[in-house]
Amino acid sequence: MGAIIIKIEILKPGKQFKNYKVMCQELGIEVKKSSDTKKAQFRELERYCTYNKVGHLITIDQVYETPLEKSKRKGNNTVYGDIMQILILDLLAQKRNSGNLIISKSKFLRELNLVNLNYSHCFKRKKALSIFCKVDRQVVSDFYYTTNDSFKRAIELALKTLQNKRLIICNTVTKVSKNGMHSLASPDEKRLILFSERSTMLSLGYTNLKNLRISKDWKEFCKKSKKLLKELGGIDFYYSAYEITPNDKYLKEESDKLLDFLLNKLDRQRHQNELNKKACKKLAVNGSKRHETESELPQQKEFRLEQSYSEDIKKLIDIVIKDNAKIISQEILELEEINELDFEIEYSLPDGL
Structure with a gap:
């Protein structure tokens, strides 16, 4: 044709x-x-x-004042990536400060409209979310683990594509929070983070953070290492962030190929809505695939074999991903146990994003 x-x-x-x-x-x-x-x-x-x-x-x-870029039709990931690139360029045009944009991983998710406000709030209150939506706690944890991984790969693929076009340089940096003030971690603060977590990890009988993260002792590790970090360095918490430096000279040229920047409000909302819909669809499809293929794996996760697994994933998508979902922060707080772990992730997520 x-x-x-x-x-x-x-x-x-x-x-x-x-x-x-x-x-x-x-x-x-x-x-x-x-x-x-x-x-x-x-x-x-x-x-x-x-x-x-x-x-x-x-x-x-x-x-539209400027036509959208023609889709190359190389599969869902290409279309997904194109939309994400458009929104990242728009974000750079909106919020760049002193030549750079430094943005945490969880903030990135919200700015791109990949998740709603329930996502981070419920992340640290998985037990309460499990009770609220009547979904097994293992399924809730599995949902966050797989979703974080999917989002991280999608965001970093989009950033890598823009970097390969030499439109940006992107690095991962560490930031710390002290008394509500956020700053880049100094070399000494980074060493203090390593010392606090290493010593806590060894005290709990672990030599590898990966093994500890999936163990019953993970919450205890977070609580003790955070307390030690506060005592030794006055650091309330730390988090990873993307530091993005744009190529101003050629950014406008590339943005003209994709869309006229800054996006007007309607175009921005339309792209954000489209990205959110694609995210919901992709996560639901991935959930169904995990359910269908789990029985073929040598080490099965029994909860994925349950008939309700795919529907439970869709239920979680409706609550914490869909951009028109009802905000349930108050309901979750009321369900949360008094001694539930309450470490700060307003600006950060674990390595899996």
Whole structure:
């Protein structure tokens, strides 16, 4: 199929086409019978505007000032990455300070609209979330582990792509919080973090943080190492963040290829909504795949074999991922046990993101 050329001057907010055939005639494109070629035409139309279909009637809603980049159709990851790159460039244009943007991993998730506000709040209150949504605690932990890993890979792939285009340089840095003030960790503060965690880890009988993280002693480790860090250095908590330096000279050139930056409010919201929908769909599909393939693995996780597993994952997606979900912070706090671990992750997530 050749390139689809649309008479974009016809597209105006409120413009209506009686049906598909009339739309094709007015936009100067060929009327197709195949459903696949029709879908391709509508995908091309979506580069220029948003529209609604009610019965046969097609109504144009918003017309973009700058057309979206044409999808390369190399699979969901490419489309996912393109949207993420657009939003990262927009974020750089909005919030860059002194030439750099330093942003924590969890903050990145919220800025890109990959998660809602319940996500971080419930992350440190998994038991309360488990009770609230009537989902097994193991499933809740499994959901966060796999979701964090998926999001980390997606974000870092987008950053790597922008870096390979030489549009940014991205490094991972460590920040510390003291009395509500946040700053880059000094070499001495980094050494203090290492000392506090190493000594606590050894006191609990572990020599590897990876093994400790999945053990029953993880909460005790977090509590003791945090206390020691506070006592020795006055550090309330620390976290990893991305330090992004943009190539100002060529950033505008690249952004013109993707979209005109800064994004207007409607375009930004549309991209954020699209990314959130794709995230919800991808996480649900991944959950179903884990359920279907778990029985083939040598070391099975029994809870993934339960018939309710896929539906439980969808339930969690609805609560902590979907951008239109009800905020449940108060309900979760009421369910949380008094002695529940309450370490700070407002700005950070574990290594798995």
